[in-house]
Amino acid sequence: MRVRSKSNLVFRRERFGMSVYVPERDDIFLLDEQVSNLLDSIGPDWTNFSSKKSGLDVLASLGIIEAVRSSGTPITQRGYSGIHLIGKFLSTPIVERPLLVNCFATSWCPLKCVYCHADDLMDPKTRENEHPDQINDVAEVAKNLDALVYVVTGGDPLTRPERTLALINMIPFDAAVVLDTSGVGQVDDMVRILEARSIHVRVSVDSMNPRINQKLRPLNKKIFPELAIDGRTSLDYVEKMLVAGLELGAGVSVQTVVTKHNDSLRHMLDLRDWLLSRGVRNWVLHIATNAGMANKAFVAKKKKLGNETNAGIFPSPNTSRILRKLVDLTMDEGIDMDIRTTNASPTPNSVFLVGSVGSLFVQGFGPGRVDKKRLSFHQSDISGMWGTFSDAGHVSRYTNLDIFEGPQSMQLDLE
Numbered sequence: 001m002r003v004r005s006k007s008n009l010v011f012r013r014e015r016f017g018m019s020v021y022v023p024e025r026d027d028i029f030l031l032d033e034q035v036s037n038l039l040d041s042i043g044p045d046w047t048n049f050s051s052k053k054s055g056l057d058v059l060a061s062l063g064i065i066e067a068v069r070s071s072g073t074p075i076t077q078r079g080y081s082g083i084h085l086i087g088k089f090l091s092t093p094i095v096e097r098p099l100l101v102n103c104f105a106t107s108w109c110p111l112k113c114v115y116c117h118a119d120d121l122m123d124p125k126t127r128e129n130e131h132p133d134q135i136n137d138v139a140e141v142a143k144n145l146d147a148l149v150y151v152v153t154g155g156d157p158l159t160r161p162e163r164t165l166a167l168i169n170m171i172p173f174d175a176a177v178v179l180d181t182s183g184v185g186q187v188d189d190m191v192r193i194l195e196a197r198s199i200h201v202r203v204s205v206d207s208m209n210p211r212i213n214q215k216l217r218p219l220n221k222k223i224f225p226e227l228a229i230d231g232r233t234s235l236d237y238v239e240k241m242l243v244a245g246l247e248l249g250a251g252v253s254v255q256t257v258v259t260k261h262n263d264s265l266r267h268m269l270d271l272r273d274w275l276l277s278r279g280v281r282n283w284v285l286h287i288a289t290n291a292g293m294a295n296k297a298f299v300a301k302k303k304k305l306g307n308e309t310n311a312g313i314f315p316s317p318n319t320s321r322i323l324r325k326l327v328d329l330t331m332d333e334g335i336d337m338d339i340r341t342t343n344a345s346p347t348p349n350s351v352f353l354v355g356s357v358g359s360l361f362v363q364g365f366g367p368g369r370v371d372k373k374r375l376s377f378h379q380s381d382i383s384g385m386w387g388t389f390s391d392a393g394h395v396s397r398y399t400n401l402d403i404f405e406g407p408q409s410m411q412l413d414l415e
């Protein structure tokens with residue numbers, strides 16, 4: 001077998017080995033020392049390696065190396081929905097710096113999603129006082145956190161493309177960038193942003209049914225009336241953005257929030273097939289939590305109804321099992337798709353976020369609601385600050401550990 005390294009990976013040495021980001025699939029893999037050493041030994045030129053190392057096939061199919069069998073057949077990158085810990089790990093590995101930091105390019109958003117968690121960072125005062133200099137502060141705090149991956153988000157970055165471009169150009173070039181958008185905006189703006197550097201674009205869709213998607217992700221017609229022309233819904237915009245992202249050759253993924261409106265296995269399978277038919281091969285599912293707007297609506301409706309039975313949008317208690325089934329069916333059918341899941345509830349203090357004015361927040365969880373606790377942040381305090389928060393939760397969230405039971409790492413045959 002001949003192998004060579006890939007030039008577009010972003011990686012970082014860690015105490016346990018290495019963390020690696022594969023941009024096409026927007027996946028972070030953590031490698032143990034043995035696998036990391038093997039990766040270090042693979043250079044940019046094609047080299048013959050023993051075909052007995054079947055672990056090389058796995059690394060190639062995950063997109064971590066390039067490989068060609070002795071027969072001349074290349075090993076192509078394939079969908080993978082399993083654990084992202086590769087090698088021997090006895091427990092969740094600890095990273096000393098964040099794997100991923102979310103950075104607000106703006107607090108403006110064209111939607112008003114029923115479960116929005118960022119509502120407290122998008123208050124009118126913050127939005128209306130946005131000025132161009134703040135984006136330097138956002139970039140400065142983000143850079144000091146020294147993350148592997150920066151997710152440029154909001155609000156919606158497409159509402160303020162100049163701020164988004166400025167931020168993206170200030171993010172270190174040895175880190176990865178993900179554009180996280182509702183997909184509602186101008187295609188030209190997204191194209192300009194994606195052409196600035198190598199960027200993975202993540203677009204949000206909750207249902208292939210426009211009525212359900214619009215119920216969960218309605219346009220904010222009051223602030224952005226021009227987007228609602230001709231009766232357009234958020235799904236109409238998303239379809240155009242998916243086409244544009246795929247045509248540009250950018251890595252594209254879709255993220256979905258699972259609520260009681262889309263939590264059946266049938267709905268999930270239909271949405272999966274809708275995404276596949278449009279060329280999407282990467283799908284991230286988040287289970288809705290009792291937080292932000294979802295919590296406010298739940299409390300108000302519970303008061304009105306006098307009970308909480310139908311008050312919330314939260315999915316069935318069986319959701320983890322349904323998502324597991326979705327992954328199993330997709331793998332059994334040999335479908336080339338990555339499905340990653342996060343269940344935020346059991347992992348407090350695991351999400352870092354830099355607000356649109358350059359303040360660092362960590363998402364914390366209390367009974368029944370979520371507060372984002374503001375941190376006073378100094379560069380010299382990074383290691384102390386990191387030790388205070390849920391490092392295991394952070395790793396679990398970004399390596400697909402949240403809903404997996406059984407073996408927590410994938411061992412490779414490298415002998």
Ligand code: SF4
Binds near residue numbers: 111115117118
């Ligand atoms: S697109 Fe994101 S930021 Fe905007 S309302 Fe929806 S969840 Fe909130």
